[in-house]
Amino acid sequence: MTQAASGDFSVSLERGLTILSAFGASRPVLGIADLARIAGVTKSTAHRYVATLAHLGYLQQDPDTRKYSLGPKVADLGFAAIESMDLTRVAAPLLQSLADETGFTVSMGVCESRDVVYVDRRRSGRRNVLAIDLNLHVGSRLPAYCTALGKAILAFRDPPALRQIIERSDLARRGPNTITNREQLMAALAKVRQTGIAVNDEELAPGLRSFAAPIRDRTGEVIAAVNVAVHLSAAPASLEALTAQIEPHLRRTAREISQRLGHRSED
Known part of the structure; x- marks a missing residue:
């Protein structure tokens, strides 16, 4: 010895x-x-x-x-x-794999009060098809209520805390399909809780769709989310067809990141 x-x-x-x-x-x-x-x-x-x-x-x-x-x-x-690891370091290779698999830009974000903060963004090494970028980068902040990332996190907040966040959000119209009614937004978030997938269908900006799934820590708490962003000019398919194409890869990536953070799902 x-x-x-x-x-x-x-x-x-x-x-x-x-x-x-x-x-x-x-x-x-x-x-x-x-x-x-x-x-x-x-x-x-x-x-x-x-x-x-x-x-x-x-x-x-x-x-x-x-x-x-x-x-x-x-x-x-x-x-x-595991908890002491930096979230972005744990997730980085999986985010890049998701970007390469789908060919679209992938982001990860966390919620701070009413905003979602981007903590990582990955472009596909296979092709660059996302025609709209909104000048987003690590550190960018957007209102949580009209982004897939934000909705994927907000949906799993405790009801009193969620209600307070929604009441304090201005719900301004930013895209053609922005949800500006608080009760409709609460209903949309309830659907996210049920399905585990948040969809932004031109709610943030015209022509932009994105899909997000929550990331959980070992206690099961949702601490972040990962999303895939698609512009209609690059993928003009219906929302349903696009969801079917992206959702399996997105769910797998969110699950694998969560597992690396110590989460063990019931299934």
Whole structure:
């Protein structure tokens, strides 16, 4: 076992971590003898480390076999590490893959009060067919009520908080199909909650359609959304046909990003 020359190095901590690291997919259950051999210590020493780790919840013992497996506290450590990751770093390769698959511009955004803030934008490396860009870039802000990204997040807010956001939004008309009635917007958001997909059909700007799906963290909370934007000049198909074309890729990408953030869906 390698020991650092520095006096700050803790051999006991190193051995405890070595014991935890011994468990894995190929070795989910281990006995004291196995752990002593892996850690390079005697059985009695290994037993002291294991007893301490079990007491703290990092290991758990099977009462029948007397062998050990990882405990719930290890999962907590893993989730803490996942949550500390930068969302954009986790999502970046998946967003680029979605852009390349569909051939359209892909964005990811978060909601701040009544606005959606763009935190990533990816263009397709295969082709650039989106004729309208609205000068959007990372850091751009738009009203949440008339964007697919915003609606995909707002739909999953707690009802009182959502009602307050809607009441404070001016619902100004920005495109030919902007929803300017608060009750109609609430109904549209209820549909998003039901389907899991938000659609912007020329609500933000003439000729622009976009489709968005929510991104969830490990607790199931919607923390962001990913969308695919399409201009009618590039894809004049009906809304239904375009939805059928994009939706499977969009759902998969949102699900994979959520999984990388620790979310485990029921299905």
